[in-house]
Amino acid sequence: MAQSLRANTMSILEANGLDMAHAETENLAESLKERLMLDEKRIEAMAVAIEEIAALKDPVGRVLDGWVTEAGLKIEKVSIPIGVIGIIYESRPNVTSDTAALCFKSSNGCVLKGGKEAENSNAAIAKALQAVLVRNGLPVELVALLPDATREGVSRLIKMDEYVDLIIPRGGEGLIRYVSQNASVPVVKHDKGLCHTYIDKDADIENAIAIALNAKVQRPGVCNAMETLLVDETIAPSILPMLKEVFDHANTQLKGCDLTREVIDVQKATEEDFDTEYLANILNIRVVDGVEGAISHIVRYGSGHSEAIITENITSADRFMDAIDAAAVYVNASTRFTDGGAFGFGAEVGISTNKLHARGPMGVEGLTTYKYKVYGQGQTR
């Protein structure tokens, strides 16, 4: 498949040219065009991503557990493919090849529904992948593009529980809400991350400032970036000025609660601000009453994605790590580590915000389920 992408570079670029011209006519936003655009370098990167996925250990057929029952039955719990996976995504054409490769590696069939703006690019990429299936005597439907790429097509796909085993929506909040509310097929969401970092009174101050800065500014537009920084009231007078200095230096727009504004001069943070995933270099700061105050704030505003405490105190760390219900809870590290690569999973399907099936960084193992193989010698009940 990687070879086929490389061999078809010209036809893929041609198709992408059509999409880009259309984007021009339709006056799409520059950021959207940037994501839509392909060149030889990007196609090579897509091919390399496929090779990396191919090199992963086969996630199917692993014996996850095994035991012998009282009746002498030997039971094996074995990983198997989920079946047919519908993936609904937006502009980036590389998602087409990444997702097809991840599903193929895990022995699943996929139905891909990309954005209308990338229609020609996605079709050309899918064609290059499908050619490989055909050459190897495999059903071309293993990598299917949804023929009816309208909202109507999506609304039918997400109701086809007889044929589709899982829907993965990747995109804006509107898409995810629509799919969650209307699907009868199980959904693994890749929803928003409203992540917090709490600096405890027993934090190593140097660590705390470095981690807070990293969590906000290293890549503000992603789901594991921090939106609100919580600071213990006893250290607020000393640490807030230092934080203001480093964040000002990084051009971060700061907003603060009243107690914050008693120490540093920043804009007032509203209720709505605390509830907002900025996906931008903007940060709320709130002074809280110790680890319990931090937990209360996170329970109220957190999205269950990634939450961090910075402390040298083992009791505070334990309390925070146990009380916070999020896919990933951190002590003394940046929330930016919540992804398949940083977790060591290799290629990732995404970062699930579901509580069930797959939670947090979702590697190729997240595209498997299991069955029980039971070996008897004539047992009856």
Next chain:
Amino acid sequence: MAQSLRANTMSILEANGLDMAHAETENLAESLKERLMLDEKRIEAMAVAIEEIAALKDPVGRVLDGWVTEAGLKIEKVSIPIGVIGIIYESRPNVTSDTAALCFKSSNGCVLKGGKEAENSNAAIAKALQAVLVRNGLPVELVALLPDATREGVSRLIKMDEYVDLIIPRGGEGLIRYVSQNASVPVVKHDKGLCHTYIDKDADIENAIAIALNAKVQRPGVCNAMETLLVDETIAPSILPMLKEVFDHANTQLKGCDLTREVIDVQKATEEDFDTEYLANILNIRVVDGVEGAISHIVRYGSGHSEAIITENITSADRFMDAIDAAAVYVNASTRFTDGGAFGFGAEVGISTNKLHARGPMGVEGLTTYKYKVYGQGQTR
């Protein structure tokens, strides 16, 4: 909680008396009344079930996996409660105490919605359990009865994804379909089992007959009982008369395909018969062309619950075990073993027919999910 049930035996029996009187007035079916009825022995059994659940190992806080990443982060994958679980069930009042105990053991809150016909019994049981929560300073809402026990109440509950983390419907096909189609909360279904046993040409005939008989008649009304027996064509002439003899002896009503009827005198099995979960002592027999014929039939008619092959041939067994996608696939054993007790899970929540989250027998571990605890020493990206 067990002690409280015992201490409140009289008030529970009184409440059950009201339900039974109402069942009489409403002319409910005898089988329904039998399930609804409580006596001292049944209440004692409910108390013992709670004690068994209490004795299980705590499913929360298990370290499921753990590793150190390239950046030196120590990651632990730890089991945690799911949160709030809504359970919708029908007449048996013991489900109220079993489910409340399973959810409490796994640190989940539950919202129970029993059948209208058991309203008074369920309220009395819940009251006995809630009294224990209050005495121990725990929130009474940990075991909540849905106040609005109408269809309208259910339809609101299954849409409350902001507050409810999982819905488990246990009951008839209509209820399960309604919940699956309308819920925005994730659902773990306990749906029908249309199970098959395939007798291969290389089967040990004595084993085959014993297993087939057991799978059908030992308890025909349950989901892991066999509905259709598949027989390889080369052994059909010799084994079918033997099968007819044992099934006649067990008063099983037999239906067969045309090839079956060439050998034994049974009623004709229709397309619809092959698609029916009888939950009764009725059995379809179909002659098939080897293991591939058996697989084709099961792919077409199976419900993905429990499927068995009887064979001494390792290649046929492997092929069947790999090709069939069901919660449990068996070689040389009765499908009747698919349950939490027989699998060694202790008390069971039910037998899930989901492909995701929990599949097959669902023990108390099925009421947990996980989070990643990440321990750093100041790591940033």
